[in-house]
Amino acid sequence: MVFGRQTAVEKATVLKHPATRSGEMYRHDLESFKKLVAGVAEKCGIKVDIEVNYVDQQLGAMSTAEGWKMVRFCVTLK
Numbered sequence: 547m548v549f550g551r552q553t554a555v556e557k558a559t560v561l562k563h564p565a566t567r568s569g570e571m572y573r574h575d576l577e578s579f580k581k582l583v584a585g586v587a588e589k590c591g592i593k594v595d596i597e598v599n600y601v602d603q604q605l606g607a608m609s610t611a612e613g614w615k616m617v618r619f620c621v622t623l624k
Contacts, residue, residue: 549620554579554600555613576600576617583621593624 555561558578563571574582580596587594598619 547620547622549618551601551616551618552579553614554617555615573614579617579619583619587621595622595624596620597622 553573554575555573556575558573558575560570560572562569576598579598583594583596596619598617601616601618
């Protein structure tokens with residue numbers, strides 16, 4: 547089992563982010579995050595259950611203006 551939390555947005559997109567070399571950062575939504583994990587699992591030849599949900603958590607000044615949200619995820623081997 548792998549679990550954690552991650553920032554995300556309502557619709558997957560590339561956003562400006564000055565802390566990266568390119569000045570951009572890809573932000574996942576629920577479906578694109580699931581697709582990423584499922585793709586990695588498939589390439590590794592493993593089967594997984596993937597749960598990912600938005601959580602109601604304050605991100606402070608971190609970017610609520612940009613629509614960032616917090617998600618929790620749990621990936622379990624079948």
